[in-house]
Amino acid sequence: MTSIREEMMFHPFASSTQRWLNQLLSLFPLSKNTLAMVNQLKEKKEQVQQQQQQNLDPEAESSRFFFCGSFCSALSRLFSLTCVIFLVLSFATLLSAIFWLFPPRRSLPRHHADDIVHLNASVQACFRLHKPASKVISHRGKLEKDIFSSLDLRNHTKVTVLSLHQPGASNFTEVKFGVLPVLTNHTLRKDSLTSLRSSFVNLFAQRSSLNLNKSTFGKPTSFQVLKFPGGITVDPLGLEPVSGLLTLVFSFTLDVSLSEIQHKVDLLKNxxxxxxxxxMFESFRVVLTNHKGSTVSPPVTVRGCVVSTTMTTVESHIQQRSNNLAQPPAKNFGLDNSVFGEVRNVTFTAYPEGTVLDSDSVLALTPSS
Structure with missing residues (x-):
């Protein structure tokens, strides 16, 4: 009986069996001996449970948890150190790539005159020397003398180098110079400006060049006029003045620079x-003017005339031409809008019977419609 009850106590279904016995005992009360035996079984069950709890070694559990924690901590530190090393190496590689692709700019030697000198220089121009700035700066005085003699200036004027600049990683130097009167608080004489304007126009049109010391400075290129009082006028086609019967005078404005048109002269002419x-008996002439006196800044005023080389004119032809030109600016005066931009301020005057005028004097005037 005792063995059966013990098996029931430790069977997986002991708890449900115990409840069943309790219900049975409540219905059928047992004797004192039977109750004593049941109590002994309960006490034995409690002793077995206590013994099982004592068999569990708390130090072993603690040691196992300590080992696991130490291992995880060491593993975490290892991975953290690896990540730090990887990040440092990656950052160093990135910096090397950046400095290789974008090397730091070197401080290149340059020269810049005082601001007051820039303001007083009413005539300014620039050109390019295919020499590094370090070699040009040391010969600045020689450069000023060579420019002065090339422009055939008078003794009451002087040339001052306003700036010497080497752009970025290039191997050339941008030279900017000014022509000033020798005496302060004076202006350049009219005859000096006339001669100087003619020299600048020829240099810009590459009909002449600055006579610089070749061994020191090389050959100058890319001459540009930056500032000239009274404006600058050039003849891009290089046509000789013609005489005859003037039949048409026209004018319009383009929002481009003289330098830009200079590279498109043939297209403009055609x-x-x-x-x-x-x-067949007609010819035309065109001049371009920038009233700011600059070849690099827009706008440009285009003035032209048509001259008959014979002493007779065809009035019907001249009248038909006038009717065709009456359409601008809708037809952009026949110019390609994508190349020359929009034609503005169009004016023209036709002379059906012709009038004898020299083209030089005509192009110095502003025609009226």
């Missing part, structure tokens, strides 16, 4: 010939 419908 398109103007088409819109003017020139006859």
């Amino acid at each position: 398109q103007l010939e088409l819109v003017l419908h020139l006859e």
Whole structure:
């Protein structure tokens, strides 16, 4: 009986069996001996449970947890150190790549005159020397003398180098110079300006060049006029003045610079010939003016004239041309809008019967419609 009850106590279903016995005992009360035996079984069960709890070694559990914690901590430190090393190496590689692709700019030697000198220089121009700035700066005085002699200036004027600049990683130097009167608080004489303007126009059109010491400075290129009082006028086609019967005078404005048109002279000539419908006995001349006196800044005023080389004119042809030109600016005066931009301020005057005028004097005037 005792063995059966013990098995029931430790069977997986002991708890449900115990409840069943308790219900059975409540229905059928047992004798004192039977109750004593049941109590002994309960006490034995409690002793077995206590013994099982004592068999569990708390130090072993603590040691196992300590080992696991130490291992995880060491593993975490290892991975942290690896990540730090990886990040440092990656950052160093990134910096090397950046400095290789974008090397730090070196402080290149340069020269810049005082601001007051820049303000007083009413005539300014620039050109390019294919020499590093370090070699040009040491010969600045020689450069000023060579420019002065090349421009054939008078003794009451002087040349001052305003700046010497070497752009970025290039191997050339941008030279900016000014022409000033020798005496302060004076202006350049009119005859000096006339001679100087002619020299600048020829240099810009590459009909002449600055006579610099070649062994020291090399050959100057890319001459540009930056500032000239009274404006600057150039003849991009290089046509000689013509005489005859003047039949048309025209003018319009383009939002481009003289330098930009200089590279498109042939295209300008061809398109103007088409819109003017020139006859075999006719010729035309065009001049370009920048009223700021700059070849690098817009706008440009285009002035031209058509001259008949014979002493007779065809009035019907001249009248037809006038009717065609009456359409601008809608037809952009026959010029390609994508190349020369929009034609503005168009004016023209036709002379059906012709009038004898020299083209030089005509192009110095502003025609009225």
